[in-house]
Amino acid sequence: MIHCRHPDSRRPPADSGGNATTRTLSDMRTVALAVTAGVPHFELAAACDVFGVDRCDLADPWYDFSVCGPATxxxxxxxxLEPDHGLDRLVQAHTVIVPACPDPDAAPPADLVDAVRAAHEAGARVASLCTGAFVLAAAGLLDGRRATTHWLHADALATRYPRVRVDPDVLYVDDDRVLTSAGKxxxxxxCLHLVRLDHGSAVANQVARRLVVPPHRAGGQAQFVTTPLPEPRDHPLADLLSWVMQRLDQPLTVEQLARRANMSSRSLARHFTATTGTTPLRWLLTQRVHRAQELLETTDDTVDAIAAATGMGTATTLRRHFHRxxxxxxxxxxxxxxNTRTAHAG
Incomplete structure (x- = not known):
């Protein structure tokens, strides 16, 4: 494994009440992947590729990544696979990732459940990939929370853990320090959402380009579900979406988009819902907000200039939609x- 270490990558101290102190996004440096026998390789490889490859040229320091589990x-x-550390090391990580379970119908290993629970109690951000949600549920981390998993196993998760509000129709859910994703x-x-939280949208998009996957497109809430932009030319809106992305600084209406796509407004809305999971105007607003995020991260442009560059018109409009x-x-x-870049540079 490749590690980009920061000289101060220790866990934050607990406060007087025994809880982990609040961390800023730049604190999320150490990532631990929790593995057990029979873990599927797809989700494991996804986490390794995003967090375990040296990308210090994009953000320095990058993540200090390790795999934790039994000896072999x-x-x-x-x-x-020969893990770097045992499961007891999870409690020292800033972020713990639990990949898919080899058998969701079986109870997850007790030592894994205990280690994940202990890590969360110590202040770690915990994310599950696919059926890894069963481990988080067994640890009690999903009680009272909205969560998701692979749609094939959503009913089983809801039945086995009735206190979890299972949503089978979304790609992932971010609920404070507990995150769950659907399958594959x-x-x-x-994983790209976590990079976006820690390093910003520009870095996350660069990682996506290197992995040749669709750019990460966040939705419209502070704790949100996202639908990524589909691969080019594999759906009826491919040319239209590309056309829109080059014209985010311009005023665009549903009628204009429909004419460009040679569809009626009703047909356009239907295709948008099927392809992106949202309406044309909501999708367009999401793209404008993301462009604003990138410009805020990478330029010194004023808010007024960014409002014009993203088609928001005025700084007041940009501030309202951005904050929301x-x-x-x-x-x-x-x-x-x-501040994150300044701290990293120091």
């Missing part, structure tokens, strides 16, 4: 990532 772990029925490709989407979608005002968002 069979993976996917074909490979043997959605695992990559959640991202959860903080544009100026605060810019300061967060400027």
């Amino acid at each position: 772990v069979p993976v996917g029925g074909r490979f043997l 490709a959605a695992a990559m989407d959640l 979608s991202v959860g903080v005002p544009p100026d605060a968002y810019r300061r967060t990532f400027r």
Whole structure:
């Protein structure tokens, strides 16, 4: 494994009440992947590729990544993996990732459940990929929360753990320090979401390009579900979406989009829902907000200039939509990532 270490990658101290102190996004440096015998290789590989490859040229420091589990772990029925540490090391990580279970119908290993629970109690952000949600549910981390998993196993998760509000129709759910994803490709989407939280949208998009996967497109809430842009030319809206992305600075209406796609407005809405999971105007607003995020991270442009560049018109409009979608005002968002880069540079 490749590690980009930061000189101060220790866990934060607990406060006087025994709870982990609040961390900023830039604190999320150490990532631990929890593995057990028989773990499927797809989700495991997704996490390794996103967090375990040296990308210090994009963000320095990158993640200090390790695999935690038994001495030798069979993976996917074909490979043997030698973890870096035992499961007890999870409690020292800032972020713990639990990949898919080899058999969702079986109770997850007790030592894995205990280690994941202990890590969360110590302040870790915990994310499950695919059926890894069963481990989080067994640890009690999903009680009272909205969560998702592979649609084939959503009913089983809801039946076995009735206190979990299972949503089988989404790609992933971010509920504070507990995140769950649907199956397979959605695992990559959640991993890129974590990169976006920690390093910003520009870095996350660069990682996506290197992995040749669709750019990560966040939705419209502070704790949100996202639908990524589909691969080019594999759906009826491919040319239209590409056309729109080149014209985000322009005023665009549903009628204009429909004419461009040679569809009626009703047909356009139907195709948008099937392809992106949302309406044309909501999708367009999401793209404008994401362009604003990138400009806030990578330029010194004023909020007024960014409002014009993203088709928002005025700084007031940009601030309203940005705050509603991202959860903080544009100026605060810019300061967060400027401070993160300054801390990393130091």
